[in-house]
Amino acid sequence: MLLGSSSVLAANTPCSGRKGGIAGCDGELFLCNDGSISGSKKSCSAYTGVSPVRPAVQPLQGASNTCGCGTGTFCTGARGGVYCLTPSGKKSYRRQ
Template identity: 50%
Template sequence: MRRLLRGLLSIIGVAILAMQPSLANSPCSGRKGGISHCQGSTFVCNDGSVSASKKNCTAYLGGSSSRALGLMDSENSNMVPSGNPGDCSCRSGQYCIGPRGGHYCFTDSGAKSYLRN
């Protein structure tokens, strides 16, 4: 009986360890609605915000995510500072610089989404 219990516990332990990586959050998960496309190494989410993930978007999605969505050559260009302070849409690939040096862009709803340093 003890052998059976010990064997069962070891199988459960291995199953739990195997599931650990799949339990991690993915970029743009939850209310962000998933990944829309890549802007260089930055994830642009379906709600128009950017993800603070430290993962590289093009590496995470296999390097061809933007092209599949019809956004020609946008996957290779990182987000750039906007020349016009009002044109900082996350989807456009441009960001604004705040008074204290923070980099942000605007989501589809008009909220600020800060880029990771």
């Protein structure tokens, strides 16, 4: 019974599974070890104890490195989506 409850707790952890755990914070968002941002609605600063810094949002800039996850900046897409670029070049969107 103890093993079952610990697996439930692990499923509720930001950046769990293939994301590889929490690498740090981008403002209130969790930056995962795979370079993406977590979809968690929890506050990263409250969870980790690190004071929040609100990331800047840049206008649409194509495939620019200024929007890299972990840099503290995000880009806005053509339809208004806010994202950062993972190390593999994929977009990781921020929840609204």
